[in-house]
Amino acid sequence: MSVAAEISHGTGVSVSITSVSKVYDGDVQALQSVSLDIPAGQFLSILGPSGCGKSTLLRIIAGLDEPSTGEIRIDGVLQRPGDRRTGTAFVFQDAHLLPWRTVLRNVEVPLELLGTPRQRRRELAMHAIEEVGLADAIRRYPAQLSGGMRMRVSLARALVTRPKLLLLDEPFAALDEFTRQNLDEQLLALWQHTGMTVIFVTHSIAEAVFLSQRAAVFSRRPARLLDDIAIPLPANRTIETRSDPVFVEIARQVQQVMKGQVDE
Amino acid sequence: MSRAGAIVRAVRAAWPPVLMLVVMVLAGELIIRACDVEEYLVPAPSAVLKALVDSRRELFGSMLTTASAAMMGMACATVLGILIAILLSTARLVQRAVYPYMVFFQTVPVVAIAPVLVIWFGPGLHSVTICALIVAIFPIIANTLTGLLSTDPALREMFHLYGASWWSTLWKLRLPSALPNIVTGMRIASGLSVIGAIVGEFVAGVLQGNAGLGVEVMIAKRIGRTDLVFAAILAASALGLVMFGAINLAGHLLLRRWHASERN
Ligand SMILES: Nc1ncnc2c1ncn2[C@@H]1O[C@H](COP(=O)(O)OP(=O)(O)OP(=O)(O)O)[C@@H](O)[C@H]1O
Numbered sequence: 001m002s003v004a005a006e007i008s009h010g011t012g013v014s015v016s017i018t019s020v021s022k023v024y025d026g027d028v029q030a031l032q033s034v035s036l037d038i039p040a041g042q043f044l045s046i047l048g049p050s051g052c053g054k055s056t057l058l059r060i061i062a063g064l065d066e067p068s069t070g071e072i073r074i075d076g077v078l079q080r081p082g083d084r085r086t087g088t089a090f091v092f093q094d095a096h097l098l099p100w101r102t103v104l105r106n107v108e109v110p111l112e113l114l115g116t117p118r119q120r121r122r123e124l125a126m127h128a129i130e131e132v133g134l135a136d137a138i139r140r141y142p143a144q145l146s147g148g149m150r151m152r153v154s155l156a157r158a159l160v161t162r163p164k165l166l167l168l169d170e171p172f173a174a175l176d177e178f179t180r181q182n183l184d185e186q187l188l189a190l191w192q193h194t195g196m197t198v199i200f201v202t203h204s205i206a207e208a209v210f211l212s213q214r215a216a217v218f219s220r221r222p223a224r225l226l227d228d229i230a231i232p233l234p235a236n237r238t239i240e241t242r243s244d245p246v247f248v249e250i251a252r253q254v255q256q257v258m259k260g261q262v263d264e
Numbered sequence: 265m266s267r268a269g270a271i272v273r274a275v276r277a278a279w280p281p282v283l284m285l286v287v288m289v290l291a292g293e294l295i296i297r298a299c300d301v302e303e304y305l306v307p308a309p310s311a312v313l314k315a316l317v318d319s320r321r322e323l324f325g326s327m328l329t330t331a332s333a334a335m336m337g338m339a340c341a342t343v344l345g346i347l348i349a350i351l352l353s354t355a356r357l358v359q360r361a362v363y364p365y366m367v368f369f370q371t372v373p374v375v376a377i378a379p380v381l382v383i384w385f386g387p388g389l390h391s392v393t394i395c396a397l398i399v400a401i402f403p404i405i406a407n408t409l410t411g412l413l414s415t416d417p418a419l420r421e422m423f424h425l426y427g428a429s430w431w432s433t434l435w436k437l438r439l440p441s442a443l444p445n446i447v448t449g450m451r452i453a454s455g456l457s458v459i460g461a462i463v464g465e466f467v468a469g470v471l472q473g474n475a476g477l478g479v480e481v482m483i484a485k486r487i488g489r490t491d492l493v494f495a496a497i498l499a500a501s502a503l504g505l506v507m508f509g510a511i512n513l514a515g516h517l518l519l520r521r522w523h524a525s526e527r528n
């Protein structure tokens with residue numbers, strides 16, 4: 001398999017989740033018959049109360065965990081446990097960088113593991129770092145970066161293989177509001193020019209509505225799909241989008257659905 | 265300015281122990297002279313100093329002999345200890361089966377083992393080196409194992425996601441993240457290896473060429489030169505300090521860029 005082909009600018013993949021349930025250790029049920037169809041190239045946000053099973057779902061899609069029942073198909077292909085999901089990248093809540101490597105060498109890690117030749121690795125890593133606006137910091141170590149910069153490196157590391165499916169688990173939750181909005185805008189721009197499919201888990205309703213084309217709202221544990229809300233905002237979103245009547249209306253709607261979960 | 269500041273700070277940090285040393289030495293000298301203690305029981309500090317100066321060539325040669333055994337023991341303990349820790353961390357069943365015996369073995373004093381080594385390897389450098397190895401290896405195994413088993417799970421998953429082999433996960437992730445623990449283990453082992461070598465020399469040391477410090481102590485004791493015994497003990501402490509300092513420096517150089525323990 002040629003690496004160049006594997007990491008060429010791809011469009012996204014479709015993901016279909018059919019009746020996925022997850023029971024941990026025989027008694028903690030995290031997911032209850034979740035079904036979702038995500039067309040190629042869509043930006044989907046997942047919202048739900050803390051501890052309901054969002055991370056579990058994301059990990060199952062990534063192949064880091066197995067569903068107890070149900071199935072995951074990527075571009076129609078049934079995913080079996082243990083399959084390598086090339087083309088999928090995962091961004092965790094914290095940056096999880098290798099502290100002994102510089103920014104550049106951190107971003108090179110996925111390419112190294114996939115066996116990309118050195119020269120090409122450098123080029124791709126530099127490009128990914130430029131995309132997240134960190135070209136000045138390539139020689140720095142993670143300990144010398146701010147939290148926001150570290151998260152950018154983490155994002156660049158996920159993007160460097162040109163994934164067709166990007167999974168993010170509350171990636172910017174630990175950052176301040178300003179940095180978070182800044183990164184949201186960058187992520188949006190990256191999604192627009194790569195065409196990858198994005199599944200984004202977040203606690204922030206505003207962030208979900210601002211970023212995505214669609215929001216899936218989950219119930220308290222065990223997570224069931226409560227509502228599946230389309231977000232018909234224009235592709236080009238800016239600071240002003242946040243005061244757009246559509247934005248406000250949908251945020252209110254999501255709020256309403258989520259509120260039922262807390263009061264219940 | 266900052267250099268002057270550093271000197272001021274160093275002096276400030278150093279004066280209490282230095283003052284303590286001066287007071288102790290002077291008090292020792294005075295008490296021993298006042299009470300007229302027999303030289304062969306407790307030599308006065310001045311007598312020890314004189315022995316140290318008079319026998320400096322001999323002591324230095326002995327120190328080199330002991331140092332080579334301690335350093336070789338230390339080097340073997342490091343390589344072997346890391347390999348054993350890798351094995352134990354990989355095969356959990358082996359770990360469970362073997363580890364209790366290693367803890368037990370560790371409590372057996374080397375003095376008790378040394379005669380057996382003499383039977384197997386004969387007296388001399390080999391047996392002494394193995395004594396140093398035996399006392400130095402356990403802290404290295406224990407610390408490396410802790411490090412290998414506490415690799416960031418998210419990073420392991422990331423490596424898994426990119427299809428990393430066992431070997432590249434070890435080489436690029438698990439060993440580097442265990443490095444701070446390895447250095448800690450070596451730091452503890454450095455002092456122990458000198459102790460191990462000297463104890464080894466008590467039992468397995470030989471008198472030809474430059475005898476080690478352990479042999480020196482035994483001979484000085486036999487001929488009633490307690491001052492020389494103390495001088496040899498001081499030389500042994502100095503050796504332990506040099507080894508500890510060398511490991512510390514190496515650790516600092518390896519970790520200063522990225523590990524919290526060595527920054528600033
Ligand atoms: N490995 C595991 N073993 C047992 N139970 C687990 C495991 N992982 C998660 N759980 C449980 O499954 C439930 C869902 O966890 P999950 O991490 O998916 O929630 P989440 O929606 O991501 O929460 P948060 O928003 O706080 O991140 C929780 O009750 C959690 O305790």
Ligand SMILES: [Mg+2]
Nearest residue numbers: 054055056169
């Ligand atoms: Mg979570």
